[in-house]
Amino acid sequence: MIANDPIEHLIGLLSRLPGLGRRSARRAVLKMLMDPAGRMLPLAEALQHAAEAVRPCETCGNLDTASPCGICRDAHRDRRLVCVVEGVADLWALERAHAHRGTYHVLGGLLSALGGTGPEDLSIAPLLRRIEEDGIEEVILALPATVDGATTAHYLTDRLKPTGTTVTRLAQGVPIGGALDVLDDGTLAAAFKARRPL
Amino acid sequence: MIANDPIEHLIGLLSRLPGLGRRSARRAVLKMLMDPAGRMLPLAEALQHAAEAVRPCETCGNLDTASPCGICRDAHRDRRLVCVVEGVADLWALERAHAHRGTYHVLGGLLSALGGTGPEDLSIAPLLRRIEEDGIEEVILALPATVDGATTAHYLTDRLKPTGTTVTRLAQGVPIGGALDVLDDGTLAAAFKARRPL
Structure with a gap:
């Protein structure tokens, strides 16, 4: 009532x-x-x-009203640089940060033994096909700094080795504006180890 | 992009x-x-x-798919008891608590000198009409325990006096499950003053 x-x-x-x-x-x-x-x-x-109106881009997996999506169609984008992300949310986050001037590839998940996600569940074969066909020179792995993210990054590095493409990953360290004393130990240790000369 | x-x-x-x-x-x-x-x-x-489908009830101001609303049409409701609330959210909250077996009247706001809300902005004339026509015996003011709520309650008590209806308001005190030491002083003092024999 x-x-x-x-x-x-x-x-x-x-x-x-x-x-x-x-x-x-x-x-x-x-x-x-x-x-x-x-x-x-x-x-x-x-x-x-x-x-x-919205559908996944058949090239990269981004969500847009057209396929190929606006990013894949953009002539100003550097097609030799492909940034691999777990999902569309991460792609949007990188775009908001204006972090990347190349194109993307959405995996659609991460390898996960617990979650039962294997390589065939992710968009890996299409990525290899793109590398072969489009003359991609660098694959930037922008995957989360978690166990599954690291597993996926290792697996992709192995699979991409035969293609001869350079494989890089995002730097890990102290976030901008992040106070040291509230940071977790793993990040702090990694940032210390990866210290750079000023 | x-x-x-x-x-x-x-x-x-x-x-x-x-x-x-x-x-x-x-x-x-x-x-x-x-x-x-x-x-x-x-x-x-x-x-x-x-x-x-949803519209305001022309009797009480509740939102429903029919007017008069389900509560106003319900024959099991005691029409002699009308509970006056600021808005529909409060009506729904009282219904969820099964607190009231009568009908409601939604004011559509509170008197507010700062907000520029006067008596003519609220559904007061229709309330007086209902009291006159429907033989209402008790008007329960379920208004928020704020300055505007208290102002509105005082104003309504004055306006309702000539009708001869009993006007009551909700009890104020310690909320059920509320710890005393985190309660504000005003509530604590009011609850102490309004203490009741066990």
Whole structure:
């Protein structure tokens, strides 16, 4: 009797999104219901449009309205540099940081013995094909600094060796603005070991 | 180049919801884009349906798919008891707590000198009309324990006096499960003053 089906149904769907619990989903729905035409319908349309328009790029795996995606089609991008990422979220993060002027390759996951993810579950064969066909000179592994990330990086390094491409990975160390005394020991030790002359 | 319009547009709309920042909106959109048909389109439909179906109850101001709302139509509700709330969120909270067996009246705000909200901005005249027409015996003021809440409660008590209805307000005190030493002084003093025999 609190609220009828459409409201409860909507709260249920919203609360399944990451970052939104039931309480905040309720607040969001109430706020939207104050102005359905101005807040609710535009969101419904944006969702529908995105669901219909967005697809994975068949070259790199990025999400975009076209395939090949905007990055793969961009003539200003250096095609000899390919940055390998776990997922689209990491690709977006690197783009926001303007970190990379080449193209990308989305693996779609990481090797994981526990999670049961093997090489055939990841976009590795397409990466090898790209290296062969597109004259790629450097593969930059931008994988997370976790056990699975390191495993995947080692595996890829082995698989890429026969191609003759240079394989690099992101530097590890103290984050910009990071205080030393709150940093975990592993990072601190790695940063110390990899110290560089000023 | 990160992402084209539909994705950025959707992230922008989602991040305007209370409780969702840009970062969590991005995560939510990425998660939905992993399964557009299963996650995105149902949400779009639920939003559209709610926007079309939900309206304010013309009697009490609750949001429902019908007017009068389910609570106002419920024959098991005691129509002699009306609980006055600031907004629909508070009505839902009281319903979740099964606190009230009567009906409600949503004011649509609180009197606020700073916010420029006067009596004519709130649903007060309709409340007086309901009291006159429906034989209401008790008006329970379930307003927030803030300055504006107290101001509104005082104003309503004055306005309701001529009708002869009993006006009550929620008890103030220590919340259930609340530790005394983390409670603010005002609540603690009020709870002490309003102590009751066991």
